[in-house]
Amino acid sequence: MIYFDSAATTLQKPQSVFAVVQHAMRTCSSVGRGGHPAAMAAADAVYSCRERAGQLFDADVEQVAFTLNATHALNIAIKSIVPPGGRVVTSGFEHNAVTRPLHAIGAQVVKATSPLFSQEKTLAAFERQLTPGTAAAVCTHVSNVFGYILPIEGIARLCKKRGIPLIIDASQSAGTLPVSLRESGAAFIAMPGHKGLYGPQGTGILLCANGGEPLLEGGTGSNSAFLEMPDFMPDRLEAGTHNVSGIAGLRAGIDYVLFRTPQRIFAHEQHLLQQARQVLSGYRNLQLYAGDSQSGVLSFRAQDMDCETLGQEFARFGIATRAGLHCAPQAHESAGTFESGTVRISFSAFNTANEVRQFAGVCRRVFRRQ
Amino acid sequence: MYDYFFTFRTVTSAQSAAKTLTRAGIRNAMARTARQVQQMGCGYSIRVSANNYNAAKDALRHAGDRFSKIYMKLPDGSWREV
Numbered sequence: 001m002i003y004f005d006s007a008a009t010t011l012q013k014p015q016s017v018f019a020v021v022q023h024a025m026r027t028c029s030s031v032g033r034g035g036h037p038a039a040m041a042a043a044d045a046v047y048s049c050r051e052r053a054g055q056l057f058d059a060d061v062e063q064v065a066f067t068l069n070a071t072h073a074l075n076i077a078i079k080s081i082v083p084p085g086g087r088v089v090t091s092g093f094e095h096n097a098v099t100r101p102l103h104a105i106g107a108q109v110v111k112a113t114s115p116l117f118s119q120e121k122t123l124a125a126f127e128r129q130l131t132p133g134t135a136a137a138v139c140t141h142v143s144n145v146f147g148y149i150l151p152i153e154g155i156a157r158l159c160k161k162r163g164i165p166l167i168i169d170a171s172q173s174a175g176t177l178p179v180s181l182r183e184s185g186a187a188f189i190a191m192p193g194h195k196g197l198y199g200p201q202g203t204g205i206l207l208c209a210n211g212g213e214p215l216l217e218g219g220t221g222s223n224s225a226f227l228e229m230p231d232f233m234p235d236r237l238e239a240g241t242h243n244v245s246g247i248a249g250l251r252a253g254i255d256y257v258l259f260r261t262p263q264r265i266f267a268h269e270q271h272l273l274q275q276a277r278q279v280l281s282g283y284r285n286l287q288l289y290a291g292d293s294q295s296g297v298l299s300f301r302a303q304d305m306d307c308e309t310l311g312q313e314f315a316r317f318g319i320a321t322r323a324g325l326h327c328a329p330q331a332h333e334s335a336g337t338f339e340s341g342t343v344r345i346s347f348s349a350f351n352t353a354n355e356v357r358q359f360a361g362v363c364r365r366v367f368r369r370q
Numbered sequence: 371m372y373d374y375f376f377t378f379r380t381v382t383s384a385q386s387a388a389k390t391l392t393r394a395g396i397r398n399a400m401a402r403t404a405r406q407v408q409q410m411g412c413g414y415s416i417r418v419s420a421n422n423y424n425a426a427k428d429a430l431r432h433a434g435d436r437f438s439k440i441y442m443k444l445p446d447g448s449w450r451e452v
Contacts, residue, residue, distance in 0.1 A: 031381060032380065032381035032412075032414075034402065035401045035402035035414075040400070043381050043385060044385075047381075047382060047385040047386075050382065061382060061385075061386055062382060062383070062386070220380075221380075221381060221412055222379055222380045222381070222410070222411075222412055222413055223379065223410040223411060223412070224410070224411035224412035225408075225410055225411030225412075226410060226411065230379065230380070232379055232380060232383075234380075234382055235379075235380050235382070
């Protein structure tokens, strides 16, 4: 199988991730729950992942909280700072991991709408909408559907200037684009561990500038004599037993990213993106969504084939893509693709130019059959 | 000579402090805080020898590692807050 669905989860991981997960499962018990070697091995595994994450994302170890995934992290972030009914500014490209929690707490959501791939217009839209009385801004760094890289540095500067807390959804950018808690001045940055950081599923990270409010209450191995959750990080946000083997694997994934460097991984994915754009632009019945500020994610739709049918056709020929609304209906509304959906291909550091050439061969067969 | 124990509220803070001491060339050992001296219930401590006590305290303060308390363990097994 040729795997072009890394925007959902990276399937190919560094070999070290598999080895470390297995080793941790055999040797690590619970973090902060004992002083015996297995507990201390777990504590070391988790702490070293915090250190690596802090190194990659410019944060202190105590600002790194582990979560189950980006959705979990975003829920903590949103529910920490958005009061019920509060005014929240979002981009028009948010994932349901942002829109559903906001809806659930009855936030007054105002979209800073802008066309795809227009950073200037996106920034202008935020400038208009970030008005006094705004409780928070929540913005994706990269659209999971179209790969559009939003001008997050500019949005962060605006938020800082106007004193509005910012939550960044770095689900599609962590590991490929610069993400800095300190420089952005964001209140929170949420990300999964299983995409561009090459960790196992069931891992996520929430970077917290000034702590947060717990979504779950329970044991933390600290302040045990009290009914209240600890008021210090990271314990405040990490109730219950950690996914130690997953976090150990995530550390190996982050090590890989640090070694390869996000810049080089991004450049590699850009090369594949350009190659795929060239392949698909040869078909007149396809509509491609491509622009200047685009990461390694490419959406397209066929005029005469349902996107799910097209996705199935690719799967039949051994190409894994993702079709439909990609859990981001608002992004599709913004791009005018809500009714049709799109087929999305997305790359990782493990994809090759040869795979894109094989994809080109499959495209010739799929589109000839229409 | 007695050993000194710096107590921490959370394992993460204790680990950061242990790293600071190791970087400063100060031998240390991390362990669970004795129940008798737990302020809030459950926590971790870092043990250093009396010879290294002052250097350890300075290194932790300089690095911004916030410990909760410092204890000495006496020969009879009791604890004295420093």
